Amino acid sequence: MKLIQGNPGKRKIDKKQASPDALLDVPAPPEWFGEIAAAAWQQVAPWLIEAKILTSTDLHNLEAFCMAYQRWREAQDDITKNGIIVMGAKQKIKNPACTVANETMRQMATFGSALGLDPAARSRLKPGGNQKPNNPFTALRGGKAG
Template sequence: MAGVAGRSGRRPKPTAQKALAGNPGKRALNKNEPDFALVTNIDPPEWLGENAAKVWKMVVPELLRAKVLALTDLHNVEAFCTAYDNWRMAQDAVREHGIVVTGAMGGPMKNPALTAANEAMRQMVTFGSMLGLDPASRSRIIGGNKQQSTNEFAAILNS
């Protein structure tokens, strides 16, 4: 957020990403960055809705395979899955009642489910981006299964 101390401007790159890029800015790397335990297997929480549990079962195995899901990320996965569930319910309501519904005064009005669907979609984009679930954010994530370059000439170029 602009205007908030410590939060304005571009989000910082993770230290691992800077190191793999050869530290192009040549600034000191954060040696005290937290290293949270990776999750190896986890079932969806019982309180998730049906659609949320389905998307959990699709997304979590991919994050586990890429070795990018830490224990501290589970709330983001849960929020993403819940937003997906809310989006699906809102879309079902739009499909059932239409884009325009009858308002309290009898006139036509925009279906409130469209607003709910839009908000849920924004939440999916936000939490999905945090988890690397879209192409742009996926390209910025350094997973635990990524191999470092074995090209001995790369070390000379980065010196």
Template structure:
């Protein structure tokens, strides 16, 4: 966020990511970074709209498999899935009524569902990025199932 003290500029990398990269900046790593409990299984909330629940059932198993879904991330999953459901509803309205509809005075106006769809899509991008659901953000996430690469010749050096 530009102009906000302490929040401007590039987002910091997680400590685990810096450590795996060999701490290229040679700065002191944050040893007190919170380590939240990973979720092992969770069903969609009952209040989720049908399409949102379907997306939940598709993405949550993937996040669990990658061991990147912490208990503190569930609200982001809910927000992503809700935004998806809203986007689908808005798109259905656009398909049913078209891009242009009759306004209050009877003249043609842009279908308000287009604005709702755009806002929902923006929310999906935001929350999906936080969860690593797009290729660019996936490269920034360190999952619990990633194994450190081992050097095949390390054993020769230690003997």
């Protein structure tokens, strides 16, 4: 994780420690996904592969993100169709889909952040593992990385 997310403490990284390799091919979405979750997978997974962010150990985060997105879309459709206020057993109440929409929005933020799908998380990620940036000023510093 330090190689991907950075090493702000600058502690020595144990190179013997097992580290997952970034996936090279986009895996198929799980068979149990609904249409909306599968479409989200097909949209997000290729970018994560290209950015060398997605590893086999991250697939559960991607699954959770896509399912939260599907539930959020379904809740939003219900809110659009039935409104924010619906008739309960005896009186008007807040549409329960509003609660689902809010909860799944938080889940998308959590899982999306873990995958680097928001600007703040993306700035912390250093995709590609051990690659050193090509810095033209390295030679001026005696070949030492800064």
